Amino acid sequence: MSHAPSLWRGPAPLLLASTSPTRRALLASAGLDPETRSPGVDERAVEAEAAGLSPARLAERLAAAKAAAVGACAPDRVVIGADQVLDLDGTVFHKPSDRAGAAAHLARLQGRTHALHSAVALAVDGAVAEVFVVTARLTMRPLDQTGIAAYLDGAGPAVTGSVGAYQLEGVGIHLFDRIEGDHSTILGLPLLPLLARLRARGLLAF
Structure with a gap:
């Protein structure tokens, strides 16, 4: 699914410890087109x-x-x-399990500003070499129950696939008044600082 000439200069293909199509697409669009592998990590146990x-x-x-x-x-x-945590005043949100859960999340988020903490870790030679996190802040516009229901109708089953019950690259964009942060950070993989770290390790073409 490469979208650009490969700029990767590592001795073996880059490996993404995720099966997220969004994260893979972000890397592919930057010319890195990684292989993917599920990490098999119990996130709730961690x-x-x-x-x-x-x-x-x-x-x-x-x-x-x-x-x-x-x-x-x-x-x-x-x-x-990579991982992303949605934080509303210190409370962590997980993906809703159903439409009712999505509606409940949106009722709590509406009219308020929440943070998306997008973290990235690089493992080299079999061990984690560095970890960093970038935070975006999103202000959801005030919504009543009718507005929330209209959004859920428009978004469909996808609302249970994302933390916060929205995908900014889809109809979820209608939920917001203000967004502070890089788009790739909001999508779960802050590209600029990641590329800088790969570049510093001599892993990119330029």
Whole structure:
């Protein structure tokens, strides 16, 4: 699914510890077209072990766990692990399980500003070498029950596939008054700082 000439200069193809089509598409659009592998990490177990951490640090812990899991099985590869945590005043949101859950999330988020902490971990030689997190802030416009229902009707089943019950690249854009942050950060993989780190390691063409 490459969308640009390959700019990757690693000795083996880049490995993304995720099966997220959005993250893979972001890397492909930047000319990196990675291979993907599911990390098989129990995110809720990691979260339980990380009790007491801030939402941003939790995102880092989850990204590192994914990179470590895949990196341990592929020590000859550069591995990218990523995770995103939605934070409303310190409360972490997970993907809703159904439409009712999505409606409940939107009722809490409407009219308020929440943070999306997007973390990335790089595993090199089978171990996590660095981890970073970038935060975007999104202000959802006020919505009543009728507005929430109209959005859910328009978005369809996709609302259960994303934390916060929205996809900004789809009809979820209608939910917001203001967005502060890079688009790739909001989609779950902050490209600019990631590319800078890969470049510093001599892994990119320029």
